[in-house]
Amino acid sequence: MTERSDPQRSAVVTGGSSGIGRAVVDRFAAVGYTVVVLDRERPASMPAGSEVVVGDVTTAAANEEAVSRAVDRTGGLDVFVGNAGIHDGGSRLLDQPGEELAALVRRLLEVDVLGYLLGARAAAEPLAERAGCMIFTLSDASFVVSGNGAGVAYCTAKTWSQNSACRYAISVC
DSSP, X not given: OOOOSSOOOEEEEETTTSHHHHHHHHHHHHTTOEEEEEESSOOSOOOTTOEEEEOOTTSHHHHHHHHHHHHHXXXXXXXXXXXXXXXXXXXXXXXXOHHHHHHHHHHHHIXXXXXXXXXXXXXHHHHHHTTOXXXXXXXXXXXXXXXXXXXXXXXXXXXXXXXXXXXXXXXHO
16 A cells, blocks of 8 residues: 555535535545535435534534534645525515514524634644634625625624624734
8 A cells, every 4th residue: 555645635514414615525535625514414324434423503612613624634724615505585674573583593593604613723733733724615795785685684694794704814824
């Protein structure tokens, strides 16, 4: 068996069990990355060499566990993909009473913004050691707030995520 001269590459993908996240996982795995997925549920199958950490992106511990698993398996971390997110179903400003709107916005901010922040924090140091990168999936709702099926809470969260991602880059680099 020949030894590799380059380290095994690794990626952590939040929300990687389905949808866009799963497509991202499949692609990284197809080009040889070891992928650790952080998701609320374990899918029926995953690509060879990948691993699932069942947890909630809104907790620091779950994000730290996913990053730790990637580092343990490959000696470092090359890519963090903040992808986990939820939608508000197109809820408009006056569609529900104020307290229901407040709860909806809080939940979207927890998952779509705080989840990215906690993942970025957990990944920052190992990524810096390998000159790695962070990728955040957003939405057209980050830029366009009408005609795309996104509601007021989702647009708020995605716009905030876009601005936060720029700030992460400035504070980490």
